[in-house]
Amino acid sequence: MQKARDAGAVSARIVDAREELCRDFAFPVLQWQARYEQIYLLGTSIARPLISKACLGVAREVGADAYAHGATGKGNDQCRFQLAAEALDPTVQVIAPWRIARFREKFPGRTAMIEYCQERNIPVKATTSKPYSSDENCLHISYEAGRLEDLSVNGVELVEFGMTVSPQQAPDKAEPVTISFESGVPVMVNGTACGPLEVVEKLNAIGGRNGVGRIDMVENRFVGMKSRGVYEAPGMTVLYEAYRTLEQITLDRDLVHFRDRLAP
Template identity: 55%
Template sequence: MSKKIVLAYSGGLDTSVLLSWIKETYNAEVIAFCANVGQDDELKGLNAKAKKTGASKIYIDDLQEEFATDFIYPMIQAGAIYEGQYFLGTSIARPLIAKRMVEIAKAEKAGFIAHGATGKGNDQVRFELTAAALAPEIETIAPWRDERFRTQFPGRAEMIAYCEEKKIPVQASAKKPFSMDRNLLHISYEAGILEDPWFDASDPKYKGYFNTLSVFPEEAPDKAETIILEFEKGNCIAVNGKLLSPLGVMKLLNKLGGKHGVGRVDMVENRFVGMKSRGVYETPGGSILHFAHRQIESLTMDREVMHLRDSLIPKYATLVYNGFWYAPERLALQALVTESQQKVSGTVRLKLYKGNIIPAGRKSIYSLYNPQIATMEADPTKAYNQDDATGFIRLNGLRLRTGALRDRKK
């Protein structure tokens, strides 16, 4: 009896070869799965292509709304950025894709899932840790970690020849000078010409290479654009007065941010597997959402709660980056984050200008900012007695004075 394997499939050269190779090597029935997470790929004809390549069935699922609501928004609430720069666009999509693969495997009574992630990257970890958490009984096949596959396909030429021999319908083009991954939150570029960290990917002469979602700031409009975001319990619910779903918010902010060259990042990051990697990212909508969320938090969140949550941002971001979305520690952190957002409601006004996000105002009925207390003029509320600061400072300075006197005696 043949095995059943659910394969993450896009219809491109790599996954077309994987589909055929897995079916042949494992004497298996292969069920293809393509997730629409906002990559804007052409899905037309994918059904016929997968079946002609050897799939017994194909699932093509639109997961964009779930991606925005259950993955991007909770992460924005947590303020998560990896190593101070990366908005975790690829990282946060993988647990959703793997979750759906596991669901399909269970429905189809398949004992295996398969993916095309390489043995050097983070995605293999993210896919497989998700499967381990949600369905430990399901095994994973990773052809790029199989010496048989790497020996047979050392490069694209061998893959193209294989497709011609097997009459697999693919349109293989010349090798791109880098690899890309796109979804609703971002697009990433890595490898190829970007492996030289001195290479300047911000040069406008590379127009058409690194400006898929956003223009280069030099080419953005010369006039700033003002936008208004409304938040409820830490989630953006409206932009410019229009109520929108999380998916609607992301699409509109991507358009607005992209127009003004917002959210472009070029960094050298630390992969989970141990090596450093250079990545170039465009995250227009996510950058705006993250910045605006912080603005309304600054007005409404208790100081100690904010500082506690902020102290956990590196841990939360690392968990997402490393593939531990379904780990108990991430779920525990999320519970704290959710509680911290109960009063994070209000309105933020921003200006977008040539790659910059500029705060232009914030307001909330839950504001903890009291201008009568904060004023440099006379305090009509009498809530703050400046004389009290004398004892406050003396007590906080006690240990410092004690230490200084000790050292003087020495």
């Protein structure tokens, strides 16, 4: 909130949509066992429509008629934000600075934007020494750009992870964990009933301290280019494996194969 005020915002609001993200987005995607290009657990992509929904809800309350986002002009997020916003409100005006020529001329890259923020005491995570970007929510953290675009760089060594320890630093003994499901929805962790967010948070802690859930991949973007991303999603990685085991017990072969053909 202070950052918004310092940047000149007339008003600001924090909307806690974490429970909805886990219940209505992450868990249905989990039931599909959906992984982008068979690896990535979609922690960023499924959050964007919910962010648009929350922002447009506030916009209606305050009488705003435009929706602005800071997604770059070469990434997937610009499509996610815009398509979701226009689907929810076809009349909304979408403002995307990275697609505006005069903005790109003033800020040709991340280094220029970092310098601008430093000059005006606007706190940002990125630095000129580690100019990769990160996106964080309760499901995962993603890292991309900067030195990560150099494939000779070891991504998992470069990134300062926020949710997981490395497998080398994890304990040398197994930590048992029990997850209970009802109608395919996780409802208990180690015998304790939990809401969707609490399930994810508990498994984030368990998976994170055991070095679970890191990936480093080169993916195909919606806009037609390749991008390297490093991700950590400890809780969802544990859930995906638990749900896969549940499916092995309960679903027949033809149903699983049919689901896999339909899954994103």
